[in-house]
Amino acid sequence: MRLTLSLSTLAFASLSLAQSHPLLSSGPMLGYSEMTEASIWVQTTQKATVQIIYKPKNSETWLKSNPTPTTTDNIATVILPNLPTGTKFDYKLTINDQEIKRNYPLEFQTQPHWRWASNPPLPPQLKIGLGSCAYFNESRPGFDRPGTPYGGDYEIFDALHKTRPDLMLWLGDNFYHREMDWLTEQAMRYRWRTDRAHPSIQPLLASTNNYATWDDHDYGPNNSDTSFRLKDISLQLHKEYWPQVVYGTPETKGVFTRFEWGDVEFFMLDNRYHRTPNDYPGGPAKTMLGKGQLEWLKQSLINSDKTFKIIACGGQMINPLVLFEAFGQFPTEQKELFDFIAQNNISGIMFLSGDRHHTELLKVQWPGASYPWVEYTSSPLGSGTGTRPNEQNNPARVPGTLVTEKRNFGLIQVSGPWRDRKLTLTAHDKDGAELWKHEVKESEMRAPRN
Known part of the structure; x- marks a missing residue:
C-alpha cells in the first residue's frame, strides 16, 4: 500500500x-x-x-x-x-x-454542417463525457477536514481523456467551495483559480469542448439558493471560467443555456440562482428554476427540431424518491414542466444530473407522456462516494445501474443513420473500465405528432 x-x-x-x-x-x-x-x-x-x-x-x-x-x-x-x-x-x-x-x-x-449537405442527412457520430462532484484537495493547512483527504482518484480524468470525447458536460459541484471561500469575492476567486489549475484535468480541458452547469458547492454553500448573498459574484465567475456563447436571457439571469451538436440539443439548467430555500412553504411560489427560466425552457423545447433533447441539471429531475435535494421538492413547478412536455408530445427527451455521490439510471413514465423518460445521474468524479439504505431499492432505477463506493464518469455515444439513431450510455470507473451499458433508441423516444 x-x-x-x-x-x-x-x-x-x-x-x-x-x-x-x-x-x-x-x-x-x-x-x-x-x-x-x-x-x-x-x-x-x-x-x-x-x-x-x-x-x-x-x-x-x-x-x-x-x-x-x-x-x-x-x-x-x-x-x-x-x-x-x-x-x-x-x-x-x-x-x-x-x-x-x-x-x-x-x-x-468545429462542428460539421450536415443537415442539408446530403439526402438523406448524415448526422455526425458523437461521444459525450459527463460527470459531477469533483473535489480537489487543498494544500493549505486548515482548509480541509483532518484525516483522510475527501478527494482522490484523480487519474479518473486521464481515463476520461483517453476515451476522446467530443465534448464534456460538467454537471455541477465541479469544484467545492470551503466554508472560508464563500464569504468574499476574493476568497471565491482563489478557489476557482486554484482548482482550475489542478494538473489532473489539464489534458482533458485542452482537447475536449467543455460545457458546464453548477450545483450548490460550486455556486456557494451547501444546499445554497437564491438567498446566497454573493450569487451575482458567483454568476460572474461562472461566466469568466466557462466561456459560452450566451448565458441566461436579457430578462432572466442565470447559467442556463442551450446549444446543439449534430442532431442533439442540450439544455443546461440553473437549479440555484432562482431557487427558493428547501424549507420554504410549498405552493406555486416554491421554485427551483424560477418563472423566467421555466418559460425559456418550455419555449426552447417546443422550438427544438433535434432528434434528442438532453436536459442537464445539477440535481435529479425525475426521481420519485424525494429524500434529498431534487426537482420533486418543487412539485408545482415539476408538474407544470412535465405536463407541458407530455401534452405537447415532445420527442427525444432525456435528463442528465449529478450531485448524488452515486451513479444510477432512472426510468419514469410520467402520466400522459407517450414514452418513458430516462435520467442518467453520474457522480462522483473526485469527491466522496456512497448511497443511503432507503434508496437501495428505488423502483424507478434500471436494474444493474447503481454504482456506489466507486468514483466514476459517464459516456454517451450518439450513433446510427438518420431516423434510426440511438444513445449508448455507459458508466466507467477511475481506470476507464466499463461498469454498465444501456441503449436507448430514437424509436423508443418518439411521440406522436400533434
Missing part, C-alpha cells in the same frame, strides 16, 4: 512538473465550438497577451489568432472566427510571444 501511494504521488508530481510554466496558471481549455467558430480559454500568472496559433490537421500552414490581452484574474478567452466547418485542428499556445509547450495534444474541432 505504501509503495502504491508513493508511486501515485511521484506520478502526480511528475505531471505537475511537466505542466508548470511561470506564465501559465491553467489551461488552455476548449470552451464552446460552433460550425465556424471556436473558443479557447487561458489563465496566466500575470497580465499578459495570449495568442493561439492553429492549423487544420491536413494543412501545413499555421494561422494566428488576434492577440488577446488578459482581463480579470488574468483570464483570456481567445475567439477563433471564420473557420471551416467540420474540421479538426492542431494548435499552439503563446503567452507574450513565448510558446508554452504541453506534453499532451492540443487539438480542437
Whole structure:
C-alpha cells in the first residue's frame, strides 16, 4: 500500500512538473465550438497577451489568432472566427510571444454542417463525457477536514481523456467551495483559480469542448439558493471560467443555456440562482428554476427540431424518491414542466444530473407522456462516494445501474443513420473500465405528432 501511494504521488508530481510554466496558471481549455467558430480559454500568472496559433490537421500552414490581452484574474478567452466547418485542428499556445509547450495534444474541432449537405442527412457520430462532484484537495493547512483527504482518484480524468470525447458536460459541484471561500469575492476567486489549475484535468480541458452547469458547492454553500448573498459574484465567475456563447436571457439571469451538436440539443439548467430555500412553504411560489427560466425552457423545447433533447441539471429531475435535494421538492413547478412536455408530445427527451455521490439510471413514465423518460445521474468524479439504505431499492432505477463506493464518469455515444439513431450510455470507473451499458433508441423516444 505504501509503495502504491508513493508511486501515485511521484506520478502526480511528475505531471505537475511537466505542466508548470511561470506564465501559465491553467489551461488552455476548449470552451464552446460552433460550425465556424471556436473558443479557447487561458489563465496566466500575470497580465499578459495570449495568442493561439492553429492549423487544420491536413494543412501545413499555421494561422494566428488576434492577440488577446488578459482581463480579470488574468483570464483570456481567445475567439477563433471564420473557420471551416467540420474540421479538426492542431494548435499552439503563446503567452507574450513565448510558446508554452504541453506534453499532451492540443487539438480542437468545429462542428460539421450536415443537415442539408446530403439526402438523406448524415448526422455526425458523437461521444459525450459527463460527470459531477469533483473535489480537489487543498494544500493549505486548515482548509480541509483532518484525516483522510475527501478527494482522490484523480487519474479518473486521464481515463476520461483517453476515451476522446467530443465534448464534456460538467454537471455541477465541479469544484467545492470551503466554508472560508464563500464569504468574499476574493476568497471565491482563489478557489476557482486554484482548482482550475489542478494538473489532473489539464489534458482533458485542452482537447475536449467543455460545457458546464453548477450545483450548490460550486455556486456557494451547501444546499445554497437564491438567498446566497454573493450569487451575482458567483454568476460572474461562472461566466469568466466557462466561456459560452450566451448565458441566461436579457430578462432572466442565470447559467442556463442551450446549444446543439449534430442532431442533439442540450439544455443546461440553473437549479440555484432562482431557487427558493428547501424549507420554504410549498405552493406555486416554491421554485427551483424560477418563472423566467421555466418559460425559456418550455419555449426552447417546443422550438427544438433535434432528434434528442438532453436536459442537464445539477440535481435529479425525475426521481420519485424525494429524500434529498431534487426537482420533486418543487412539485408545482415539476408538474407544470412535465405536463407541458407530455401534452405537447415532445420527442427525444432525456435528463442528465449529478450531485448524488452515486451513479444510477432512472426510468419514469410520467402520466400522459407517450414514452418513458430516462435520467442518467453520474457522480462522483473526485469527491466522496456512497448511497443511503432507503434508496437501495428505488423502483424507478434500471436494474444493474447503481454504482456506489466507486468514483466514476459517464459516456454517451450518439450513433446510427438518420431516423434510426440511438444513445449508448455507459458508466466507467477511475481506470476507464466499463461498469454498465444501456441503449436507448430514437424509436423508443418518439411521440406522436400533434
